[in-house]
Amino acid sequence: MTMNKKKLLSIILTGVLALGVSACGAGKPASNEASNTTQTEKTDSGEKTVLKIGVNGTDFRLWDNINERLAEYNIELEPVSFSDYIKPNLALADGEIDLNAFQHELYFENFIKEHSLDLSSIGYTFIAPLGLYSNKIKSLDEVKDGATVAIPNDATNGGRALLLLESAGLITLDGTDKVTPTTKNIAENPKKLEFVSMESVQIPRSLADVDFAAINGGAATDAGIYDYIYREDPEQENAQQYFNVIAVRTEDKDKEVFKKIMEVYHTDETKKAIEEIYSGAYIPVW
Numbered sequence: 001m002t003m004n005k006k007k008l009l010s011i012i013l014t015g016v017l018a019l020g021v022s023a024c025g026a027g028k029p030a031s032n033e034a035s036n037t038t039q040t041e042k043t044d045s046g047e048k049t050v051l052k053i054g055v056n057g058t059d060f061r062l063w064d065n066i067n068e069r070l071a072e073y074n075i076e077l078e079p080v081s082f083s084d085y086i087k088p089n090l091a092l093a094d095g096e097i098d099l100n101a102f103q104h105e106l107y108f109e110n111f112i113k114e115h116s117l118d119l120s121s122i123g124y125t126f127i128a129p130l131g132l133y134s135n136k137i138k139s140l141d142e143v144k145d146g147a148t149v150a151i152p153n154d155a156t157n158g159g160r161a162l163l164l165l166e167s168a169g170l171i172t173l174d175g176t177d178k179v180t181p182t183t184k185n186i187a188e189n190p191k192k193l194e195f196v197s198m199e200s201v202q203i204p205r206s207l208a209d210v211d212f213a214a215i216n217g218g219a220a221t222d223a224g225i226y227d228y229i230y231r232e233d234p235e236q237e238n239a240q241q242y243f244n245v246i247a248v249r250t251e252d253k254d255k256e257v258f259k260k261i262m263e264v265y266h267t268d269e270t271k272k273a274i275e276e277i278y279s280g281a282y283i284p285v286w
Contacts, residue, residue, distance in 0.1 A: 046074055047074060048074040048075070048076060049074060049075050049076070049257055050076045050078055051075070051076070051077055051078065051098040051099060051257070051261075052077075052078050052080050052096075052097040052098050052099075053077045053078065053079055053080065053097065053098065053099050053100060053101060054080050054082055054087075054088035054091055054092060054097045054099070054100035054101070054102065055079050055080070055081060055082070055088075055100070055101055055102050056081070056082055056083075056084075056085070056088070056102045056201065056219075056222075057081060057219075057222045058081050059222055059277075060079045061273075061277050062270075062273055062274065062277055062278075063077055063079050065269075065270070065273040065277075066261075066264060066265060066270065066273075069264050069267075069269065070260075070261065070264055073260050073264075075257060075260060075261065077261070080097050082102070083201060084199060084201055085102065085103060085107070085154065085199070085200055085201065086111075088100040088102050088103070089103075089108075089111050089112065089115070089117060089119060089247070090115070090117075092117075092119060092247060092248070092249060093115075093117045093118070093119060093249065095249075098248065098252070099122075099246055099247060099248045099258065099261075100246070100247050101125060101244065101245075101246045101247075102244070103244060103245065103247075104127070104128075104156075104241065104242045104243060104244050104245070105121065105124075105240070105241055105242070105243050105244075105245050106156045106160075106179070106180075106241040106242060107154065107156040107157060108121060108245055108247060110155060110156050110180075118249065118250045118251070119247050119248065119249060119250060120247065120248060120249075120250040120253045121245040121246065121247050122245075122246050122247070122248055122253055122258050122259075122262055123245065123246055123262045123265070123266065123286070124243045124244065124245055124285050124286050125243075125244045125245065125246060125265065125284070125285070125286075126243070126244055126274060126282040126283055126284050126285055127234050127239060127242055127243050127244065127282070127283050127285050128216050128217040128218035128219075128242075128244065128281060128282050128283075129217045129231050129232050129233075129234050129281075129283070130157075130160055130161065130164050130214055130215070130216055130217065130231070130232050130242075131164075131214070131215060131217055131220065131228035131229075131230060131231035131232070132149075132164065132165075132168065132212050132213070132214055132215075132228060132229050132230040132231070133204075133207060133212065133213055133215050133220055133225050133227070133228050133229065134207070134211060134212035134213070134229055135207050135208050136211055136212070137211065137212060137229065138227075138229060139229055140168055140169070140170070140229060140230055143170065143191060143193075143211070143212070144191070144211070145191050145192055146191070146192050146193075146194060147191060147193055147194070147211035147212065148193075148194045148195075148196055148210040148211050149165070149193050149194070149195055149196065149210060149211065149212055149213060149214070150195075150196045150197075150198060150203050150206060150207070150209075150210045150212075150213035150214065151195055151196070151197055151203075151213070151214045152197070152198070152199070152200040152203065152214065153197035153198055153199060153200075154199075154200070155180045155182075156179075156180055157200055157216070158180075158182065158197060159177070159179060159180035159181045159182065160214075160232075160242065161214035162181050162182070162183070162185070162186070163178075163181065163232075164214055164230070164232050165193075165214070167232065167233075168230045170191060170193060171186050171188060171189050171190075171193065172186070172187045172188035172189075173185045173186060173187060174186070174187040175187075178238075179238075179241070183195050196210055200215075200216060200219060201219065203215050203219070204219055204220060204222070204223035204225055205223070207225065212229065217231070217281040217282065218278070218281055218282055220281065221278055221279070221281035221282075226279075226281075234283050240285075243285045244285075246261075246262070246265070266286045270284070271284045
């Protein structure tokens with residue numbers, strides 16, 4: 001074998017070995033134990049506990065604020081961003097993260113039931129009122145016959161959107177399902193609205209493709225969309241089921257570190273931060 005051929009074979013073998021190591025490293029943690037993600041670091045004041053928290057989006061200002069106050073207790077939350085509403089709960093159950101904060105209670109309870117996950121809520125955070133947003137109209141009076149409206153494609157948020165449309169006077173539901181109605185429950189649709197179902201996180205990016213859409217207030221703000229044409233009442237009778245929660249694995253819910261996190265979260269300082277950062281898109285609920 002010539003020197004050039006030997007050199008080429010060496011390069012190829014090195015690349016194959018590197019790919020093999022990379023593929024192994026990209027797998028899921030071998031265990032579901034929280035110790036897989038929880039890290040400890042030495043600091044001047046002792047060991048610091050670093051926990052991974054699953055969130056949607058990349059706006060971490062609230063968590064930066066909370067981390068400033070958690071520092072007193074040598075605790076740090078490291079945000080891990082997810083682009084959908086499915087993976088954060090699965091990642092939590094699989095031990096890839098330590099807690100998550102992105103979903104309301106109704107969605108959470110339905111998801112863990114459907115996927116048989118042993119997760120628990122450790123407290124409420126805020127409500128993000130669902131609203132109707134549009135690039136094409138500025139009021140409900142401008143909704144035309146045959147208008148297209150985007151709604152979330154999951155049962156809880158899709159049902160919430162239909163309840164919102166009913167409260168706006170655009171449709172009438174048959175009343176058989178007061179929590180998660182579907183388009184099959186529409187009894188009257190006088191404007192013959194056409195419904196387009198898609199993932200909640202995709203709706204803000206698709207707003208230009210429909211006449212109007214039902215968007216979570218937080219998602220709208222993250223996308224730079226602020227002016228709604230109609231919004232649900234955060235103090236309505238069934239509002240509590242839409243309160244957002246922080247979730248952990250059930251086996252971890254009584255750990256002191258999580259109790260301390262909620263203690264720091266449920267303060268006037270956090271309320272002030274939410275109001276200043278999100279300008280009313282999120283409303284504290286504790």
